[in-house]
Each structure stands twice: as structure tokens, then as C-alpha cells.
Amino acid sequence: MNEIFSKINALAEKYKDYTANNLSKLIKIKSISMNEKDVQLELKRQMEEAGFDEVRIDGLGNVIGRIGNGKRILAIDGHMDTVDVGNIDNWTFDPFSGEIKDGYVHGRGTVDQEGGPAAAVTSGKILKELGFDKDLTVYVVGSVMEEDCDGLCWKYIVEEEKLIPDFVISTEPTNLNIYRGHRGRMEIVVKFRGVSCHGSAPERGKNAIYMAARAALEIEKLNERLGTDPFLGKGSVTISEIKSGSPSLCAVADYAQFHLDRRLTWGETKESAVSEIEEIVKGMDATVEILYYEELAYTGLKYGMEKYYPTWKIEEGEHVVQAGVQAFEGLFNKKPLIDKWTFSTNGIATNGMYKIPTIGFGPGNEVLAHAPDEKVLVSDLVAASAFYAAYAYMI
DSSP states (O other): OHHHHHHHHHHHHHTHHHHHHHHHHHHTSOOBTTOOHHHHHHHHHHHHHHTOSEEEEOTTOOEEEEEOOOSEEEEEEEEOOBOOOOOGGGOSSOTTOOOEETTEEESTTIIIIIHHHHHHHHHHHHHHHHTOOSSEEEEEEEEOSTTTSTTHHHHHHHHTSOOOOSEEEEOSOOTTOEEOEEOEEEEEEEEEEOBOOBTTOGGGSBOHHHHHHHHHHHHHHHHHHOOEETTTEEOEEEEEEEEEEOSSTTBOOOEEEEEEEEEEOTTOOHHHHHHHHHHHTTTSSEEEEEOEEEEEOTTSOEEEEESEEOOEEOOTTSHHHHHHHHHHHHHHSSOOOEEOOSSOOTHHHHTTTTOOOEEEOOSSOGGGTTOTTOEEEHHHHHHHHHHHHHHHHHO
């Protein structure tokens, strides 16, 4: 294997500028969720140019590139949609310049997370050049709508495309560490129904805002007593939005609602999280609902799922993790850090929903995800393109 590792490293370095330039082209195309068409066409072109055996775009708009025809399937996933730039005054450079300077590629999406797919395209080029012939099919997937709804793209791929990998690498940023899980999350709305009356005599009505306020203080306390996991950490809950309504500003509010961001650690479930909130609002005229996501993809297809994103983790001794360790050590002659993400990824679907063994390895530091002045080291792209190719030999 040492010879293969040496060849992979040499080719990854040889194609350093190729990878950086491909990423630069992607960054120049604004691609927020549901508006990914142009960046997907560019990614498809790059895969075709790299010599993939087949490249297609599915009904939801995911780009799927294939190398090989083996019985086992490895999928390398990276989402191509990004968040918007936020306050442009917080940036010191053009978010869509794609400038390659001082060893970095600059711009929105370099870290979160078009750098991963750009590196994966190069890994495909490397595998083709090496004449990869293991009994393994490698799919590189440039997925859509992840920023809006984690895992929706993989729900479509598994349930509609019937593409079910044996192993998955998520290319979300890991700072070149190997990640094996993260907390789950869910979005909950709690609605309170009051009775309006004239504001000059509030005792005649039932103020929904007061109900919501009492519940909000109990939810603050709930956050402090939620469980923890030695690897994934503590569950959490926070109110991220509150709304109310009344017939006028001179009337008691007859409606209030708040939105909960609930992060789920190991052992917490959709049912347990809902039950905790229902216990808090018991006796109030209130309902607790898990939100449902359904939007139009850029292809015109409407598709959706419940906004429950399951917790997942893979044990360190599992083959899918250890194959990554072997690839990392063979390429870089050092031991990897094995860790977890703080945020949520498409792993909630591949492993959380469908139990497909999944790990994470990606270029860039997640601290820069969704932040101004986002940029990724070109050396990270080189390392990632080598890792994905080496992993195909090790799995």
C-alpha cells in the first residue's frame, strides 16, 4: 500500500492548482438553497472533465458522478448550496471572487462546503489515472438544499433514486480530522391560544403572551437539566423566535407562539423531546408541533420531510472509521484526531435515518462556516483529495 499512498500524494499535489481553480469557479457562482442550478451544471462539467464514468443530475437537482462498477458502494457527499453573505460590510473581500491568494481560496462556500466536492472531483481524477479496479463503485454527490433542510437530499437519493451506499464520507469541514457523529436536532413550534378583550380591562381576557412567557422560563430551566453523552456532549434547547397577535395594540393578545431549536444528544428522541415540552405547557391552551419542510427544488420538484434530524455516532472501532485512520496514517504519516461536529450535517440521513456507516473528513475549519471572510487552505484541498482516493482503496 505504501506505493499507492505515494502515488496518490504525488497526484494530489500535481493537481493542486486544478483543485483550487475548480473550487474558485464554483465560488464565483452564488448558490443559496433552491437556487443551485448554475453551480450544479459547473460541478457536472468538472466531473465530466475529470473522466468520471457517468455523471447525471437527479430529480431533486443533486449531481451524481460515478466511478467504477463494483458491488459495494462508497458515496462521497458534499452539499453545494451555501448560506447568504449576511452584512457585506463584515467582509474584507468579495464573497464571490473565488480569489486564490496567500495559499487560500477565498469566498462564500469555500469551507461550507464546496471545498469538499471540489477535492472529491480531483480524487475521482486520481482514481481514474491510477486505474482503480477494486470491487467498489465510488459516487461523488454534490447535493442540494442542505442549508435549508439537512438530509433532505439523501432522503431523496435513498427513497426515490434507490441509491443506497455501503459507506459514506461527508466532506463537511473537519479541519482534516476524522469525525464520527454529531448531535441531532429538531425544530418545534409551540402555539398558545388566548382570549382577546379590550386592553383597558385585561382581566376580562386570557393573555397568550403571559402563557408563552411562563413556558419560556420553564424551557430555560429545562435546558439546564438535559442529559449528556461522553462523546457528543449535552442536549440543549433554546427559543429562537417568538410571535404574538391580537385584534389591535389596544387588546389582549389572543395568540402567541415560539420556535424551539432543540439539539439532541445520544439517547434523546423525537418523542422524548416533544414530551418534555408538552409537560411544561400542560394545563395551558397550547399545542406542540414538529415543523415540516416542503419547498420547490431548482428542478421544480416539491419535496419535503419532517424537521427532525436524528442524532448519530459511529463507534471508533468500526471498519468505516478504521479505514479512514489507515488511509490518513498511510498518506500523512501521523495519527488523525477523531472527533465530532458541533453542527448538523447530511449524516442525520445517511446514518441517523438509514444506518449507513458514515464518517466525516473535509477541508477547512468549521469555525469559518457561515462566517464573513470565509476561506480554505489550498493545502487542505490537496490533503482531502488524497484522502478520498486513498479511502477507496482501504474500505
